[in-house]
Amino acid sequence: xxxxxxxxxxxxxxxERQREREREQEPPTERGPExxxxxxxADSGDSGDSGDSGDSGDSGDSGxxxxxxxxxxxxxxxxxxxxxxxxRRHWLRWTALGVSVVLLGAAGTGWWFYRKxxxxxxxxxxAADELRRYEKERPAAVVSAARNILLIGSxxxxxxxxxxxxxxxxxxxxxxxxxxxxxxxxSGATAVSIPRDLMVTIPSCARTEGGGRTxxxxxxxxxxxxxxxxxxxxxxxxxxxxxxxxxxxxxxxxGFKKMVDAVDGVEVCLKEPVDDSDAKLKLPAGRQxxxxxxxxxxxxxxxxxxxxxxxxxMDRQQMFLGALVNKVQSDGVLLNPAKLYPVLDAATKSLTxxxxxxxxxxxxxxxxxxxxxxxxxxxxxxVPRRPYAYNANRDELVQPAASELFRQxxxxxxxVVRKAExxxxxxxxxxxxxxxxxxxxxxxxxxxxxxNAAEGVCA
Numbered sequence: 001x002x003x004x005x006x007x008x009x010x011x012x013x014x015x016e017r018q019r020e021r022e023r024e025q026e027p028p029t030e031r032g033p034e035x036x037x038x039x040x041x042a043d044s045g046d047s048g049d050s051g052d053s054g055d056s057g058d059s060g061d062s063g064x065x066x067x068x069x070x071x072x073x074x075x076x077x078x079x080x081x082x083x084x085x086x087x088r089r090h091w092l093r094w095t096a097l098g099v100s101v102v103l104l105g106a107a108g109t110g111w112w113f114y115r116k117x118x119x120x121x122x123x124x125x126x127a128a129d130e131l132r133r134y135e136k137e138r139p140a141a142v143v144s145a146a147r148n149i150l151l152i153g154s155x156x157x158x159x160x161x162x163x164x165x166x167x168x169x170x171x172x173x174x175x176x177x178x179x180x181x182x183x184x185x186x187s188g189a190t191a192v193s194i195p196r197d198l199m200v201t202i203p204s205c206a207r208t209e210g211g212g213r214t215x216x217x218x219x220x221x222x223x224x225x226x227x228x229x230x231x232x233x234x235x236x237x238x239x240x241x242x243x244x245x246x247x248x249x250x251x252x253x254x255g256f257k258k259m260v261d262a263v264d265g266v267e268v269c270l271k272e273p274v275d276d277s278d279a280k281l282k283l284p285a286g287r288q289x290x291x292x293x294x295x296x297x298x299x300x301x302x303x304x305x306x307x308x309x310x311x312x313x314m315d316r317q318q319m320f321l322g323a324l325v326n327k328v329q330s331d332g333v334l335l336n337p338a339k340l341y342p343v344l345d346a347a348t349k350s351l352t353x354x355x356x357x358x359x360x361x362x363x364x365x366x367x368x369x370x371x372x373x374x375x376x377x378x379x380x381x382x383v384p385r386r387p388y389a390y391n392a393n394r395d396e397l398v399q400p401a402a403s404e405l406f407r408q409x410x411x412x413x414x415x416v417v418r419k420a421e422x423x424x425x426x427x428x429x430x431x432x433x434x435x436x437x438x439x440x441x442x443x444x445x446x447x448x449x450x451x452n453a454a455e456g457v458c459a
Contacts, residue, residue: 116345117341117344117345117348117360118348118359118360120345120348120349120351121348121351121352121353121358121359121360121363122351122352122353122358123352123353123354123355123358124230124248124250124352124353124354124355125355126229126230126231127229127230127231127234127248127354128354128355130205130206130228130231130232131231131234131235134235137235138235138238138244139238139242139243139244139410140244141244141246142244142410142411142412143184143411143412144184145184145185146181146182146183146184146412147181147182147246147247148179148180148181148182148243148244148245148246148247148409149179149180149182149245149246149247149248149249149357149366150177150178150179150180150233150234150237150245150247150248150249151176151177151178151179151180151191151248151249151251152176152177152225152230152233152248152249152250152251153175153176153177153250153251153252153256154175154225154250154251154252154253175196175222175300176193176196176299176314176317177193177194177196177221177222177225177233177237178191178192178193178194178321179191179192179194179237179241179243179245179409180192181243181409181412182369182370183412184412186369186372186373187373187377188373188377188378188379188414189370189373189377189378189379190379190381190409190415190417191318191321191378191379191380191381192381192382192383192405192409193314193317193318193380193381193382193383194221194237194240194382194383195221195310195311195314195382195383195385195395196220196221196222196310197220197221197222197310197393197394197395198220198221198383198385198394198395198396198397199218199219199220199221199388199394199395199396200218200219200220200221200224200236200239200240201216201217201218201236201239201240202214202216202217202218202219202221202223202224202227202228202232202236203216203232203235203236203239204216205224205227205228205229205231205232205235206228206231206232207227207228208226208227208228208229214227214228214232220394221236224236230248230250230352234248240406241406241409241410242406242407242410243406243409243410246356247353247354247356247357248353248354248357249351249352249353249357250351250352250353251347251350251351251352252350253296254350255346255347255349255350255351256292256295256296256299256350257292257293257295257296258292258346258347258349258350259292259324259343259346259347259350260290260291260292260295260296260324261291261292261346262342262343262345262346262347263324263327263328263333263339263343264289265289265290265291265292265295266289266290266295266320266323266324266327267287267288267289267290267323267327268287268288268289268290268298268319268320268323269286269287269288270283270284270285270286270288271285272285273285274298274301276297276301278301279297279298279300279301279302280293280297281294281297281298281301283298295320298316298320299313299316299317299320300313301313301316310395311382314382315382318380318381318382318450318451319380319451319455321380321453322375322378322380322451322452322453322454322455323453325370325375325378325453326375326453326454328343329371329375344360344363347363348360348363351363374454375452375453375454376452376453376454377452378452378453378454379415379417379450379451379452379453380417380450380451380452380453381405381415381417381448381449381450381451382449382450383397383402383405384397384398384401384402384405384448385397385398385402386398401446401448404446405446405448408446413445414445415445415446415447415448416445416446416447416448417447417448417449417450417451417452418447418448418449418450419449419450419451419455420449
């Protein structure tokens with residue numbers, strides 16, 4: 001480089017200044033003796049004044065930067081000592097790898113459990129197809145956010161664990177049918193039992209056995225399930241109540257038993273001992289916890305408990321279901337994976353649902369809704385009914401009480417249930433309402449005989 005044409009430029013002082021700054025920053029105690037002629041020596045730096053000053057300056061700068069005695073920059077991880085932190089870095093690396101393996105393993109296990117439970121559920125596509133054929137006949141949902149779920153307990157003897165309750169005749173009837181209404185704001189749940197012997201109009205349905213169709217006729221309610229299965233039962237309920245059934249679940253004997261065993265039994269209270277060979281039930285009087293087998297006999301027994309009527313049996317079923325709900329909520333089952341998994345496994349193995357409830361996520365959302373409802377807001381009652389005029393062994397609706405109940409549920413309005421007087425039984429009044437009407441209730445709110453899940457089993 002020149003200042004002007006033909007005149008050599010003075011040596012560039014910048015390399016020399018850089019070397020001086022580097023020497024000033026080097027800790028004197030860390031430098032060993034330098035051999036003569038080293039590129040990092042002061043003499044080498046002075047050689048920049050020779051005739052080849054440009055090349056000498058470059059050499060001196062290179063020698064100072066590449067010298068084996070020059071210290072490495074300090075690593076913040078080693079406290080600024082300049083000593084490499086390789087052991088610590090290795091430890092962190094292995095820790096991160098271990099955590100990753102654990103997380104992946106947990107995720108894989110969780111996914112396996114999820115798929116197992118999800119695959120347990122049986123989807124009833126036949127009922128869904130049949131209901132679509134009659135969509136124009138079905139009632140419309142008045143409050144879309146509210147949900148109405150039909151719970152059907154099947155008395156089929158087919159399948160593992162069910163044959164011991166009788167001979168399989170190739171047919172099944174609805175041993176228990178409950179219409180569960182969940183309010184739109186998720187503040188309450190009302191479960192309405194529909195008597196199996198209630199006389200109703202059963203529409204024309206596709207037969208589940210033998211093909212063909214049934215004719216529309218007046219018959220006892222549980223024949224709808226025997227003739228046309230779930231779809232026929234749903235259409236019968238909708239025709240009876242005017243309430244749109246959004247979902248359905250069917251559970252058999254085995255599923256019920258396993259559900260009870262999964263929560264370590266349910267407590268009940270018996271006023272007198274029971275010995276019923278038909279229900280396979282033998283129990284002493286008093287407070288006690290029933291396992292799955294005993295619980296099934298308890299909710300099915302008719303001849304050995306009370307007056308032997310189906311009315312008392314439905315009351316007993318409602319009491320037991322209330323105790324089951326209370327047990328699940330009070331024991332924190334829904335919040336404890338170790339307790340929740342056996343319950344879900346038992347339920348999913350024995351459930352048949354519509355396509356809208358056939359996944360674990362759908363069932364969990366339903367369980368979450370139920371968990372958020374206080375037990376005193378989970379109510380049980382039976383439709384207002386009385387002995388059928390033409391056959392005392394059958395039931396018929398009491399009007400206008402029944403229509404009033406159905407309208408409240410259809411429009412998602414509140415319903416209040418109260419326990420009947422001790423001497424009045426479940427049929428304390430002809431209109432299906434309790435006699436203790438002196439207790440104030442919100443103006444215009446219908447009140448019916450029933451119970452809630454918060455009531456004690458021996459109350």
